[in-house]
Amino acid sequence: MKVEVDVPKCVASGQCVLLAPEVFDQRDDDGMVVLLDETPAPELHDGVRESALVCPAAAIRLVES
Known part of the structure; x- marks a missing residue:
């Protein structure tokens, strides 16, 4: 994953x-x-994904590998 x-x-x-x-x-x-x-390390991916989902400005983009 790239953030x-x-x-x-x-x-x-x-x-x-x-x-x-x-x-x-x-x-x-x-x-x-x-x-x-x-x-981020794989064990952090769930929190990062949730961050992207709840960001009110949609300012976080995830590139899944």
Whole structure:
């Protein structure tokens, strides 16, 4: 799995950070998404998939291999 984020689309809801904190973080100044790991380990995939599903801005894109 490869994770891509569209930062300009992000609305800083933080759901991704709550669901997959090993993969996503938020900038301190504006809360926008920060991608920590674009190729997360398989044990993190479920949280990353859920993050993409619940993102209110659809700013997370997953490329499944």
